[in-house]
Amino acid sequence: MNFTCNIGFFGRAIRLATGILLLASAAALYYLGLPVAGWVGHVFQLILAGTGLFTVFEGAVGWCAIRAMGRKTPF
Numbered sequence: 636m637n638f639t640c641n642i643g644f645f646g647r648a649i650r651l652a653t654g655i656l657l658l659a660s661a662a663a664l665y666y667l668g669l670p671v672a673g674w675v676g677h678v679f680q681l682i683l684a685g686t687g688l689f690t691v692f693e694g695a696v697g698w699c700a701i702r703a704m705g706r707k708t709p710f
Contacts, residue, residue: 638696638698639698640696640697640698641697641698641699641702641703642693642697642698642699642702642708642710643710645710646694646699646708646710647694647695647697648694649694649710650690650691650693650694650699651690651691651694651695652694653687653690653694654686654687654688654689654690654691654692654693654694655687655691656687657683657684657686657687657690658683658684658687658688658691660683660687661680661681661683661684661687664676664679664680664683665680
């Protein structure tokens with residue numbers, strides 16, 4: 636897959652900040668006691684962490700998956 640840069644500086648910054656917030660949210664839920672919620676809580680944490688990692692990847696590389704599929708995004 637070709638990861639050519641398709642977003643600008645502002646879009647990259649937004650994706651990096653969003654990814655960091657998602658990762659921090661997953662970590663906060665883990666440390667604040669969501670693990671006692673059972674397997675549903677663990678799945679939710681994994682989804683948050685996975686989405687955060689992918690968003691950080693998009694910001695670091697400068698590539699947006701939605702734009703690569705032909706959809707226009709505001710940033």
